Amino acid sequence: MLNLGSIVLLSINIIGMIWSWFNIRFDLSNIYRSIALFVAYSGLWIVKRIIWFRGYEVSLAQGRELEEVYRLRYQVYLEKGHIEESPKEIFLDEFDPYSENIILKKRGNGVIGAIRITFSNDHVYLPMQNYFNLDCSSQTMVELGRWVMSKEFRAKYFKSSFLTVIVVLSAYLYLLRHKETYVLFAVRPEVKKYLEEIFHFSINVTSQKQLTQWNLVKRQQIKGYFDKPVIPCEIQIHIYQIFQFIFYVIQSGFNRESNYNRLNARD
Numbered sequence: 001m002l003n004l005g006s007i008v009l010l011s012i013n014i015i016g017m018i019w020s021w022f023n024i025r026f027d028l029s030n031i032y033r034s035i036a037l038f039v040a041y042s043g044l045w046i047v048k049r050i051i052w053f054r055g056y057e058v059s060l061a062q063g064r065e066l067e068e069v070y071r072l073r074y075q076v077y078l079e080k081g082h083i084e085e086s087p088k089e090i091f092l093d094e095f096d097p098y099s100e101n102i103i104l105k106k107r108g109n110g111v112i113g114a115i116r117i118t119f120s121n122d123h124v125y126l127p128m129q130n131y132f133n134l135d136c137s138s139q140t141m142v143e144l145g146r147w148v149m150s151k152e153f154r155a156k157y158f159k160s161s162f163l164t165v166i167v168v169l170s171a172y173l174y175l176l177r178h179k180e181t182y183v184l185f186a187v188r189p190e191v192k193k194y195l196e197e198i199f200h201f202s203i204n205v206t207s208q209k210q211l212t213q214w215n216l217v218k219r220q221q222i223k224g225y226f227d228k229p230v231i232p233c234e235i236q237i238h239i240y241q242i243f244q245f246i247f248y249v250i251q252s253g254f255n256r257e258s259n260y261n262r263l264n265a266r267d
Contacts, residue, residue: 058103058166059105061103075089077091104166115144115147117143128143132206134207
C-alpha cells in the first residue's frame with residue numbers, strides 16, 4: 001500500500017511529466033533528443049517545485065520583471081564599483097533589447113538574481129566583442145552574461161551554489177529548446193576550473209587577437225572588472241550535460257556548504 005509520501009512523490013512526477021510535455025516541441029527526426037529533453041525538463045520541474053516550497057522561483061523575465069533586473073544589475077555593479085551612480089538607478093545597454101533574462105525570485109523580495117542570454121544575428125554582435133577581440137564567428141553563438149545576485153541574499157542565505165546552478169540549468173535548457181549549440185561567456189580562470197571540476201566536462205578558451213583600442217575603451221567603462229584576469233570561454237552544449245547539472249543539484253541541495261563564493265567570483 002502506498003503511503004502519503006509515495007503518493008505525493010508519484011503525483012509530483014506525473015504533474016512534472018505533463019508539464020514537460022507541453023513545454024517541449026518534439027523533433028520527430030531525433031527521438032533521442034526529444035526523450036532526453038523530456039526527461040531533463042521533468043527533472044528541472046521537480047527541482048523547481050523543491051525550491052518553490054522554500055519560497056524561490058526561477059523563470060523567464062517578463063514585463064515589469066525586466067525593470068527589476070536592470071535595477072538589481074545597477075545595484076550590484078554600483079556596489080562593486082564598476083559603474084557610477086545614475087539618477088535612473090538602472091543599468092542596461094544596447095544588447096538588452098535583443099536579450100532574454102532568466103531570473104531568480106524570492107517571495108516577498110522580487111527578483112534577487114538574473115542571468116542574461118544574448119542572441120547574435122546579422123545586425124547585432126555579442127557583448128563580449130566589446131571587451132575581447134575574439135577570433136571566432138559570433139553569428140552561430142549566443143552569450144551568457146550579466147550574472148547578478150542581491151547582496152543581501154549572497155551574504156545571508158546562500159551557503160552553496162545550489163540556486164545559482166538551477167538558474168544556469170534553466171538557461172541551458174532554454175538554449176537547447178531553441179536549438180542553440182555554442183555558448184560564449186567570460187569568467188575568472190579559477191571559476192572555469194571549478195565548473196569543469198563539478199560538472200566533469202571541458203570548457204574551451206576562445207581564441208582571441210590583440211585587444212583593439214575599442215576594447216580598451218569599453219573595458220574602462222566597467223571600472224575595475226578587468227583588473228583581475230577574465231578569460232573568454234566557449235562551450236558546445238549537449239543534452240548529457242543537463243543530467244550532470246541535475247546530478248550536481250541533487251547532490252548539493254540546500255545544506256551543502258562552501259562552494260558558492262567560488263562559483264560567483266566572476267561578479
